[in-house]
Amino acid sequence: MLLTVILAIIVFVVWAASFLFYDVPVNEDFPAAAPTSAIAVVATAPPTVAVATAAPTVSVAATAAPAVQVQPTALVAPTAVPTVAPEPTLAPTAVPVEPVALFSGSFTYIDALHNAEGQATIYTLPDGQRILRLENFTAQNGPDLFIGLSGHPQPRSNAELMGEGYVELGRLKGNTGNQNYELPADLDISAFKSVTIYCKAFSVMFSSATLQ
DSSP: HHHHHHHHEEEHHHHHHHHGGOOOOOOOOOOOOOOOOOOOOOOOOOOOOOOOOOOOHHHHHHHOOOOOOOOOOOOOOOOOOOOOOOOOOOOOOOOOOEEEEEEEEEBOEETTTTTEEEEEEEEEEEOOOEEEEEEEEOOOOOOOOEEEEEEESOOOHHHHHHTEEEEEEEEESEHHHHHHHHOOOOOOOOGOEEEEEEEEETEEEEEEEOOO
8 A cells, every 4th residue: 555655656756847857839820810891981972953944935926917016035044953962971980900918917937946938918809809928938847737817916825826816718838939828708807917827736836927
């Protein structure tokens, strides 16, 4: 029984320590911007009103009776054409075509075994989706690493990480490279103050980036 326990401990220690000796690079492109929808603006041409005025024709029949002098009838002046104002056209609504950076911060060094560097930025994409992007990112590798957002600006313990609100975004894809993590659509990102890298197996912080 004792031998089994010792072997299990050795296997666990070897597994945990093995992450210190290699990197897991993951490089993802920035999400492509959604195609901008074309906005059609229809110009309304003012209607044309045509008024045709015919001049009256005067016909005099010749008779044997004494000639009667007929005075020419005055022509009626054409009626003025009413002016019709063109309908106003609506200006197209501006649609953002570039990602907008909302919050950003740099990862920090804790100690020789728990550290990271690089930039963490939260973006809103043109289609309304929000992502967390890590750029020029390098971290000390370790077992069971997860990335998340914390309400604490610089958590260094499990209590600080969870105490002011915490949302887990998923397992860390790799310990080096440029990476994207989708944020839930209903997440209130203003409630979170830092991006965190956390080892679940040992309940240890690896690094954090204070968002500003």
